[in-house]
Amino acid sequence: DLPVVLPEEVVFSPEGGSPLAALPDFVNTVCPTCGGKASRETDTMDTFVESSWYFDRYCSPDYDAKPGLDRKKLDYWMPVDQYIGGIEHAILHLLYARFYTKVLRDFGVIGVDEPFTNLLTQGMVCKETMKCPEHGYLFPEQAAEGKCHICGKDVIIGKTEKMSKSLKNVIDPDYLIQRYGADTARIFCLFASPPEKDLEWSAQGVDGSFRFLSRLWRIIDDYLEDIKPVPAATKDLSTEGDLKALRRKTHQTIRKVTMDIEDRFHFNTAISAVMELVNTIYAVKRPAKGDQTALTVIREALESAVLLLAPIVPHITEELWQMMGHQASVAEMPWPDFDPAIASEEEMTIVIQINGKLRSRMTVPIEEDAEEIKANAQADEKIAAMLKDASIVKVIYVPKKLVNIVVKQ
Numbered sequence: 001d002l003p004v005v006l007p008e009e010v011v012f013s014p015e016g017g018s019p020l021a022a023l024p025d026f027v028n029t030v031c032p033t034c035g036g037k038a039s040r041e042t043d044t045m046d047t048f049v050e051s052s053w054y055f056d057r058y059c060s061p062d063y064d065a066k067p068g069l070d071r072k073k074l075d076y077w078m079p080v081d082q083y084i085g086g087i088e089h090a091i092l093h094l095l096y097a098r099f100y101t102k103v104l105r106d107f108g109v110i111g112v113d114e115p116f117t118n119l120l121t122q123g124m125v126c127k128e129t130m131k132c133p134e135h136g137y138l139f140p141e142q143a144a145e146g147k148c149h150i151c152g153k154d155v156i157i158g159k160t161e162k163m164s165k166s167l168k169n170v171i172d173p174d175y176l177i178q179r180y181g182a183d184t185a186r187i188f189c190l191f192a193s194p195p196e197k198d199l200e201w202s203a204q205g206v207d208g209s210f211r212f213l214s215r216l217w218r219i220i221d222d223y224l225e226d227i228k229p230v231p232a233a234t235k236d237l238s239t240e241g242d243l244k245a246l247r248r249k250t251h252q253t254i255r256k257v258t259m260d261i262e263d264r265f266h267f268n269t270a271i272s273a274v275m276e277l278v279n280t281i282y283a284v285k286r287p288a289k290g291d292q293t294a295l296t297v298i299r300e301a302l303e304s305a306v307l308l309l310a311p312i313v314p315h316i317t318e319e320l321w322q323m324m325g326h327q328a329s330v331a332e333m334p335w336p337d338f339d340p341a342i343a344s345e346e347e348m349t350i351v352i353q354i355n356g357k358l359r360s361r362m363t364v365p366i367e368e369d370a371e372e373i374k375a376n377a378q379a380d381e382k383i384a385a386m387l388k389d390a391s392i393v394k395v396i397y398v399p400k401k402l403v404n405i406v407v408k409q
């Protein structure tokens, strides 16, 4: 009978399954040995045949020449920077995809040796199971108050296991979205555990996430009228006390969230850093309405919190961003920058001399660079006044101690 040529008159239906199964002419045949009735296999292609190289095809989806891979485009895009999948992918799909890559490389179709640069195997979403002694596993809504919805018997709380339809330990996302909104569902999932660990579902955790978002909303709403007319603080603003501490927290938070997301995908610690920032904003004594300086610092902190959370909770942050008077979407904003000097925890006192005589002092962040320190020394109010008519010969910096400005006498 070989080769068995596949029919081309097939209908691909959204229900899935092999379209060949719907063609009796193809399916029904006779056994080549005994001549009896027989049916043909209809699963003629394994799913990995496609999934092992789709990322190559994605690089040049419109390229028509066989095998549909444009070497120029592939050289530009490949390899894939980040592969994210469940642990089951780490064996099957990863293995096949690497095999395909090596074959395509040997044929000269692509130039890379490995398809993926980084692998992150994320954990599973888990929840305890609930079982009626008579009616088996129950969905959470069928076990309200610990009783079976059919017979009223006490349900048995079982092990925490990977959510699955067969164990019925699943949560309907529609319910969460209706009750709390999609943002709460998102931030809870990201907050509950680092991505490589299993996530244990908890109703209290969902509630806590909702409360945090409400807390963010309230503080922005509360400050809205006061901060509307002022811009966010800029780099060179000088502050003291509470406000200085808040600015430091803001810039430390930007630094931490940036590193947590960029380097490690640790959204959970990124989120808790923003929670801390929001707590710090709450703790600041409310500035007077006209206190421009204080309000710019508050605005900087609030805007940073919104920008940092935008990829995690896009809906509420978009709304808050607009409330604060911005025209453009928060999604179009650049990622916020932090200033290492402002984020710096430690400071040192530097003595400023002119021709070896003590003239002033200044405090600078401990990791401030030498050129910046020399410039700051000359910009110091007292020093600048004394240097007004002087001509500077050179500026000497003795690390962590002093700046000596040598002038012509």
Ligand SMILES: [Zn+2]
Binding pocket: 031, 032, 033, 034, 035, 036
């Ligand atoms: Zn037979």
Ligand SMILES: [Zn+2]
Binding pocket: 132, 133, 134, 135, 136, 148, 149, 150, 151, 152, 153
């Ligand atoms: Zn029951």
